[in-house]
Amino acid sequence: MSDINSDLGLFNELVEVLLNEEKKHPVADRIEANALYDSIDLSLNDGAMVDQEFKQVLKDVLISTPKTATKLFFNQLFGGRQSKAVLGDLLAVMLNNSMYTYKVAGPQVGIEQEIIRQSCELIGYGSQSNGTFPTGGSMSNYMALVMARDAKDPLCKTEGISKPLVVYTSKESHYSNAKNVSFAGIGRNNIRYIQADSRGQMIPSKLEEQIIEDLSNGFIPTYVNATAGTTVLGAFDPIDEIADITEKYKVWLHVDGAYCGSVIFSDEYKHLVNGISRSDSFSYNAHKMIGTPMTCSVILVKDKKHLHDSFSNDADYLYQTDGDDFNLGKTSFQCGRRNDALKFWTLWKSVGTNGLQGIVDQQFNLADVAREYVRNNSDYTLYSFDDSISICFNYKNIDPTALCTALYEHQITVVGFGSFNEDTFIRLVTINATNTKQDILNFFKVLEDFVEKNPVLSTTMVESNS
Numbered sequence: 403m404s405d406i407n408s409d410l411g412l413f414n415e416l417v418e419v420l421l422n423e424e425k426k427h428p429v430a431d432r433i434e435a436n437a438l439y440d441s442i443d444l445s446l447n448d449g450a451m452v453d454q455e456f457k458q459v460l461k462d463v464l465i466s467t468p469k470t471a472t473k474l475f476f477n478q479l480f481g482g483r484q485s486k487a488v489l490g491d492l493l494a495v496m497l498n499n500s501m502y503t504y505k506v507a508g509p510q511v512g513i514e515q516e517i518i519r520q521s522c523e524l525i526g527y528g529s530q531s532n533g534t535f536p537t538g539g540s541m542s543n544y545m546a547l548v549m550a551r552d553a554k555d556p557l558c559k560t561e562g563i564s565k566p567l568v569v570y571t572s573k574e575s576h577y578s579n580a581k582n583v584s585f586a587g588i589g590r591n592n593i594r595y596i597q598a599d600s601r602g603q604m605i606p607s608k609l610e611e612q613i614i615e616d617l618s619n620g621f622i623p624t625y626v627n628a629t630a631g632t633t634v635l636g637a638f639d640p641i642d643e644i645a646d647i648t649e650k651y652k653v654w655l656h657v658d659g660a661y662c663g664s665v666i667f668s669d670e671y672k673h674l675v676n677g678i679s680r681s682d683s684f685s686y687n688a689h690k691m692i693g694t695p696m697t698c699s700v701i702l703v704k705d706k707k708h709l710h711d712s713f714s715n716d717a718d719y720l721y722q723t724d725g726d727d728f729n730l731g732k733t734s735f736q737c738g739r740r741n742d743a744l745k746f747w748t749l750w751k752s753v754g755t756n757g758l759q760g761i762v763d764q765q766f767n768l769a770d771v772a773r774e775y776v777r778n779n780s781d782y783t784l785y786s787f788d789d790s791i792s793i794c795f796n797y798k799n800i801d802p803t804a805l806c807t808a809l810y811e812h813q814i815t816v817v818g819f820g821s822f823n824e825d826t827f828i829r830l831v832t833i834n835a836t837n838t839k840q841d842i843l844n845f846f847k848v849l850e851d852f853v854e855k856n857p858v859l860s861t862t863m864v865e866s867n868s
């Protein structure tokens with residue numbers, strides 16, 4: 403029997419189980435990958451499953467699924483739970499609109515457009531700007547690249563690529579750039595990786611040198627992807643200096659702020675993206691710094707004509723009423739599109755722009771706590787820099803990959819490792835704004851206690867550069 407009221411009752415019961423479980427076991431009981439299918443009944447069968455068994459299987463799944471909202475999850479560039487955003491996402495599921503037309507999305511169109519309008523205003527894009535909600539940061543980078551390509555090579559849309567296009571990004575940028583040049587028909591050989599400095603920021607003079615060399619070889623510089631918050635170090639490329647170059651050579655500038663672009667909400671940290679108003683497009687993931695549920699990615703375009711040029715297509719069966727400004731499918735990649743705006747809007751509406759600033763600032767405060775702790779403790783070596791919410795370190799020169807894996811396998815804490823130039827290190831990300839200073843200090847304590855109880859780890863040393 404299926405009825406929404408009883409299933410919502412079950413939902414509440416299961417959420418209770420989950421929240422208790424998060425308290426008791428902040429790191430989920432881990433199932434070895436090769437034992438997965440023997441440990442939980444994931445099979446789909448011809449017959450129906452009776453209610454009690456069904457409930458039990460759901461509980462089993464909940465209990466052993468990795469917990470990303472707890473105070474011991476630091477593995478990726480998201481974490482925690484902003485409850486007003488969760489509320490919005492649950493409502494979006496109940497409403498189940500598709501964002502392509504006003505006819506089926508109604509006020510949800512206005513909700514999405516209000517977020518886009520306010521975001522454009524924050525970064526100083528003018529009245530011609532607009533944007534959309536792609537599936538994530540990788541797709542945002544892809545959409546920006548396609549717009550840049552079509553602007554340089556308009557024939558491309560009907561004939562395929564007709565010019566020798568090249569694109570630029572830093573060595574530290576997100577790996578989606580490499581995939582995207584291949585998807586866009588430009589080809590992986592035509593992406594130029596510009597050297598980053600010792601802090602992981604793109605070196606503008608190297609960018610200009612490369613552009614000049616490409617021009618002299620008959621290539622057409624098409625697109626620069628700058629990063630606001632690189633994936634490993636959380637570094638910010640110098641946008642103003644890069645914009646001097648992209649304006650001079652008439653190259654599209656996209657700023658990939660998937661990780662840390664949300665600094666636009668903070669009076670204290672928005673200087674990290676100085677020059678952003680000079681970019682042609684900008685994207686940020688609200689599911690990273692803002693803490694909405696996955697996924698919530700926004701791309702803003704200074705001149706909306708590019709969104710229409712690259713992504714609109716007539717479809718009489720779809721666009722039957724209300725005009726282009728309200729039919730958002732005219733500027734999106736997908737046809738049917740999930741409502742990712744509502745969860746962001748419920749959070750923003752409830753805490754205000756000042757509240758979003760508080761969420762962003764808290765992450766930098768927690769990062770300061772972590773960096774201070776590492777700096778003031780001679781057992782640690784710091785590899786990352788100020789103005790970043792990625793804190794990269796090693797402890798007692800223990801091999802970071804071995805330590806991270808052991809912490810995960812023993813369900814102590816979930817944290818990842820990364821590399822920059824010759825160094826590999828643990829990367830602590832203070833992106834969960836619901837954490838407190840105490841939670842960050844607790845992370846170091848559980849790590850230190852674990853190492854003390856497992857002296858064998860100290861035999862896995864790394865070479866130290868410092």
Ligand SMILES: *Cc1c(COP(=O)(O)O)cnc(C)c1O
Nearest residue numbers: 538539540576631633658660661
């Ligand atoms: C996370 C990230 C992306 C990818 O975003 P997804 O939403 O995971 O596709 C792109 N660029 C940067 C800098 C990122 O940190």
